[in-house]
Amino acid sequence: MWNTAGFHAGRTAQDSAAGRHGDATTRRTRRLFVVAGLAVLVVVGLGMGSACSPGQPSGLGGGSDGNGVETSQPGSTWPSPSATPDPPATGSTALAAIPEAAMLRASDVGAGFAASDEQEGDDHGSIPMMMSYCGQGDYTSADGHVLAHRRRSVGVDDERHVLEEVVRYQGAWASRHLADLRAVLPRCRTLDIMGVPDARATLTVVANDFAGDGAVLIKEVRGALTQYHAMVHRGGVEARLRIHIGPSEAEARRITQLATERLCAALPSC
Numbered sequence: 530m531w532n533t534a535g536f537h538a539g540r541t542a543q544d545s546a547a548g549r550h551g552d553a554t555t556r557r558t559r560r561l562f563v564v565a566g567l568a569v570l571v572v573v574g575l576g577m578g579s580a581c582s583p584g585q586p587s588g589l590g591g592g593s594d595g596n597g598v599e600t601s602q603p604g605s606t607w608p609s610p611s612a613t614p615d616p617p618a619t620g621s622t623a624l625a626a627i628p629e630a631a632m633l634r635a636s637d638v639g640a641g642f643a644a645s646d647e648q649e650g651d652d653h654g655s656i657p658m659m660m661s662y663c664g665q666g667d668y669t670s671a672d673g674h675v676l677a678h679r680r681r682s683v684g685v686d687d688e689r690h691v692l693e694e695v696v697r698y699q700g701a702w703a704s705r706h707l708a709d710l711r712a713v714l715p716r717c718r719t720l721d722i723m724g725v726p727d728a729r730a731t732l733t734v735v736a737n738d739f740a741g742d743g744a745v746l747i748k749e750v751r752g753a754l755t756q757y758h759a760m761v762h763r764g765g766v767e768a769r770l771r772i773h774i775g776p777s778e779a780e781a782r783r784i785t786q787l788a789t790e791r792l793c794a795a796l797p798s799c
Contacts, residue, residue, distance in 0.1 A: 627679035627695050630764070630794035637787040638683045638691050638774070648680045652692050655771055656747065656758045659732065660713060663720035669709035674702040684774075691784060692771045697795065703762035707743045710760060714747070722751070732758075735778055741789040748780060757781035763792040763799070 553573035635642040652658065660668050676697045684690025698706070714734060722728035728751065735757075738748035759770040759781065768788045772781045793799035 544578050576680065583617040589652045625676040625697055627677050627697060628794050631695055632679060632681045633683050633691065633693050633784070633788050633791060635683050637791075641685055642683050642686070642689075644681060644683045646679075646681050648682050648692070652680075652694070652771060654756075654773070655692070655694070655769065656760060657769075659720060659730070659749075659758075660710075660717060662722055662724070664669060664718035665713045665717055668713040669706050671698060671702045671706035671709065689774045691774065693788060694769045695709075695792065695795065696767045696769070698765050698767065700765065703765050703767040704743060706760055706767060707745065707760055709743060711737075714745075736782065739782060740786045741792070744785065744789070746778070746785065748778065758786040759788075761785055761792075763787050763789060764796050766792050768792055 563612075569685055571633045632646075634645045645768070657666075660666055676699060678694055678696040681693045681695075682690055683693070696703070711734075714732065717732055719729065719731050722730055730749050730751040733750075734745060735748045736744070738744055739746065741761040741763040744759065747758040749756050749758060755775065757770075757772040757776060757778070759768075759772065761768050761770075768785075768791075770785060772784055774780075776784070
């Protein structure tokens with residue numbers, strides 16, 4: 530809306546000045562110019578409105594700007610008198626997506642393995658899911674600070690594979706997530722998978738801080754099955770690994786260290 534109070538106050542001041550240096554004819558002439566100028570503004574405004582569909586500016590359709598942000602809402606007008614355009618994506622927003630180069634490669638795991646990004650659904654054998662099985666599913670609030678994530682599986686078959694999830698967090702939340710996990714693990718040394726006593730697993734921390742800016746390696750034993758879980762972060766980017774290939778601890782460390790090196794591709798400087 531126009532600030533009409535300021536507008537009329539300005540005109541009164543100018544009229545007083547004109548009275549000191551001119552006559553009434555001058556004041557009437559100036560008022561005519563103001564009225565004419567306002568008429569032109571009205572005509573131009575109507576012309577712009579007729580070029581747009583109702584409630585939508587010309588050339589601005591609804592949808593996404595490519596980053597998942599809606600560019601307009603149905604029935605909205607643009608721009609509103611106080612509207613300020615959104616700034617371009619910069620910093621963590623522009624860098625949020627996890628690049629393919631930040632993920633494990635088949636050659637990192639071994640000969641005969643193949644990589645796939647077509648994993649569907651959650652990994653029900655992951656460490657976060659294990660914490661849920663032992664009643665500690667809310668052990669961290671880090672999930673509320675995730676900017677992006679990407680999943681990959683590298684395997685030969687259902688019995689030999691590595692599942693990886695790479696996550697980018699806001700600020701220092703990658704470090705906080707690792708600290709939260711370390712704090713809850715002592716309460717989940719033994720747990721029943723999906724509440725089934727016949728599927729009881731034991732979790733043992735076998736290594737700490739052997740890679741990246743912080744890491745933990747966990748050995749899971751379930752009957753005759755042994756697999757390893759690793760969580761490692763570099764800056765604000767974290768890799769979660771479930772290493773299900775019957776490896777030794779040394780092999781699990783090797784794969785985790787390679788995954789940590791790959792994280793550099795997701796960081797502006799590494």
